Amino acid sequence: MEETRYSGFSERPRKRCCRQGTQLVLLGLVTAALWAGLLTLLLLWHWDTLRSLKQLEETAAQNVSQVSKNFLRHQSDQTAEQSQAAQMLQSLEELRAAQKQMKSQDSELSWILDGLQADLNTLKSQNLNERRRTSDFLEGLEEEVAKLWMELRVSGGSVCNTCPGNWVNFQRKCYYFGEGAKQWIQARYACSDVGGRLVSIHSPEEQDFLTKHASKKGSWIGLRDLDVEGEFIWMDGSPVDYSNWLPGEPNNHGQGEDCVMMQGSGHWNDILCRSKLDAWVCDRLATCTPSTASASQAPPGPALRQRS
Incomplete structure (x- = not known):
């Protein structure tokens, strides 16, 4: 009986050991399963990461290729633009050079044209001056012939005091007192x-006569120094044998005072020819009335030339 008890008591520890072993095995299996799952997850995650990296590499390679193509195209476009800009710059420089050359040619042509125009004006002026001098010389000759003929007629008994209407006679000359704003040449x-010329004055008596009849505002007379400054001459070419200058005149004040006016006081003053005066005085030789004895022998008197 004691053995029985003893044997029953001794089998309980075995059962505990078996249970513990089973638990350990199960725990190991669970642990192994967990590690296997974990490794599987790690492998799956690794494979997925590798696939993503590969896709990223492919995408990056495509982007790099596209960027490289774009860069090359941009570089090519930039090179073309630089070449075009260089061509445009060269064309601009050529245009500037052509413009400069045209300006130079234009300036040269303008200079040549100005020179030709100046030469033409000089020739015209010389021609006009020559014609004027010739005309003045012929008029002077006619004037002298007319004066000689007048002296001859007076010595033959003729009376030389006949003037056209609106003219006033004084000492064998006729005077016309014109009015209206005119420059000297006008x-x-x-x-x-009206058949005369701007008056020439040769004596104090003639000056007194003109002072009494001329405009008190001042009148143009036939004295000027247009040809040589300071060398005054009368329209009829006669010498300046009498003068009645205002004190301090002529002074050519401001340059270009080449024509002479008679003031209301009778004194003379040189002023600009383009100035306008309200009066001017003309003269011409009076017409002689022949005596009965010389009427049949008297040739027609010389007529004053019309100035061009």
Whole structure:
């Protein structure tokens, strides 16, 4: 009986050992399963990462290739633009050079044209001056011939005091007192239109006569120094044997005072020829009335030339 008890008591520890072993095995299996799952997850994650990296590499390679193509195209476009800009710059420089050359040619042509125009004006002026001098010389000759003929007629008993209408006689000359604003050259032609010329004055008596009859505002007379400054001459070419200058005149004040006016006081003053005066005085030789004895022998008197 004691053995029985003893044997029953001794089998309990074995059962505990078996249970513990089973638990350990199960725990190991669970642990192994867990590690296997974990490794599987790690492998799956690794493979997925590798696939993603590969996709990223492919995408990056494509992007790099596209960027490289874009860069090369941009570089090519930039090179083309630089080449085009260089061509445009060269064309611009060529245009500037052509413009500069055209300006130079234009300046040279303008200079040549100005020179030709100056030469033409000089020739015209010389021609006009020559014609004027010739005309003045011929008029002077006619004047001298007319005066000689008048002296001859007077010595033959003729009376030389006949003047056209609106003219005033004084000492064998006729005077016309014109009115209206005119420059000197306009007054000269106005005298020519009525058959006379701007007056020449040769004595104090003639000056007193003109002072009494002329405009008190001042009148143009036929004295000027257009050809040589300071060398005054009368329209009829006669010498300046009498003068009645205002004190301090002529002074050519401001340059270009080449024509002479007679003031209301009778004194003379040189002023600009383009100035306008309200009056001018013309003169011409009076017409002689022949005596009965010389009427049949008297040739026609000389007529004053019309100035061009």
